[in-house]
Each structure stands twice: as structure tokens, then as C-alpha cells.
């Protein structure tokens with residue numbers, strides 16, 4: 384199959400994944416919620432990012448691809464297996480990406496099952512008590528064909544399509560806002576939190592590294608602290624993905 388046709392198929396699958404819901408799930412959380420998520424385990428997220436959350440008594444969700452752990456990326460130094468273990472022991476949630484960070488839309492049923500199983504095996508080899516309950520689409524690409532399969536494996540799947548989740552939501556395609564200096568202003572953070580308050584919604588942030596000079600995909604400690612402070616001021620608790628899901632199901 385030629386590459387152009389294959390990319391066109393990926394886009395259709397992603398758009399279908401975004402628009403076609405498997406089931407209608409209504410959020411039943413008693414109060415608005417916010418979740419801070421970090422993808423691909425930059426070491427700075429596991430240290431500085433986690434420290435900022437903890438200084439507010441909060442915990443976050445860190446989506447890990449086993450094959451990337453300890454492998455330095457072009458944009459950041461990557462955390463090690465010890466960072467994953469430490470995050471888990473400090474009460475953060477370790478979530479699942481695909482093991483080798485391949486996009487869900489490029490995988491058939493068997494290869495996605497293999498990627499998930501390998502990632503779970505890897506994470507459980509670090510600490511068998513680590514629950515691995517939620518998923519984030521690598522590169523943000525959803526897959527319509529794989530949604531049923533992901534639903535049977537995970538409580539939630541996080542996309543990078545912007546928006547605040549409220550009312551009826553798609554648990555296999557939850558919306559998320561970038562906590563990324565290049566893409567997000569303080570004003571937009573305030574507006575998103577305001578929307579979460581007024582709709583009793585669930586605002587999910589996603590980011591990568593946390594550094595004074597963040598990558599194109601990361602945030603500064605200032606921006607992250609601003610978001611944390613703004614949520615706290617409004618009385619919106621920061622919960623992990625799995626915790627927020629359990630509040631939403633209540």
C-alpha cells in the first residue's frame with residue numbers, strides 16, 4: 384500500500400474514533416475535577432512536575448512506553464525505571480501507552496494486544512502492585528478499529544483533541560488541553576477551568592517535559608504552577624485519571 388493512501392486511512396480512522404462513540408457515558412462527579420497528565424516520561428516531569436503536584440497535595444498520571452524508558456529523546460532526558468517506580472510509590476498513576484510508542488491506528492488487533500501486554504509485563508516487572516488502568520493514544524492518534532479492544536482493556540483513553548469533558552463523554556476518546564507553553568496561555572487555562580466549574584466538568588491537561596526552557600511539547604514550572612494554583616483557588620481537586628474516572632462513575 385502506498386504511504387499516502389496509508390496516511391489517508393489513518394486520518395479517517397482517527398476522525399471516526401473522535402466522532403463515533405461506543406457507548407454513552409454520563410459524568411456523575413459531584414464536583415468539577417482536573418487531571419494533570421504527562422506523556423513519555425521526560426525525567427523532568429517525573430521529578431519537577433511530580434514535585435509541583437505534590438506541593439499541592441495532588442497526584443498526576445504519567446503515560447509510559449516501556450521501550451522509551453531510559454532512552455534519551457531528542458527533546459529531553461528520559462526518566463529511568465527507578466523514576467517509574469518512585470512515581471508509583473509516591474501515589475502517582477502510571478498509565479499505558481503502547482510499549483514501543485507506535486500509533487494505535489497503525490496496529491491490527493494482534494499487534495495492539497501484543498503492545499499492551501508487553502507494556503503491562505514491563506511495568507509489572509518494576510512493581511507487580513502497579514495498576515495499569517488507563518491509556519493515552521501515542522501521538523494523539525485515535526483508532527476507530529481499535530476502540531472496542533481498548534475499551535475492554537482500560538477504564539479510559541485520553542486523546543489530545545482540545546476541550547473540557549462534561550455531560551455525556553466518550554471514555555475511549557477523552558478530550559484534553561495542552562499544558563504546553565507554546566500552545567497555552569494563562570488566560571486559556573483560566574477559561575478552561577471556568578468552563579469546568581460552570582459545566583461540572585472534567586478538565587484534563589497533557590504535557591511532556593517540565594523545564595525552565597521547555598521543549599515545544601512541554602511546560603515551564605511557572606505555567607504548571609499557575610494552572611495548579613488556579614485550580615486550587617477555584618476549589619477544583621487534581622485527581623489522577625483513574626481516580627477521576629471513579630468519581631465520574633459514582
Ligand SMILES: [Zn+2]
Pocket residue numbers: 422423480484520521522
Ligand atoms: Zn507519547
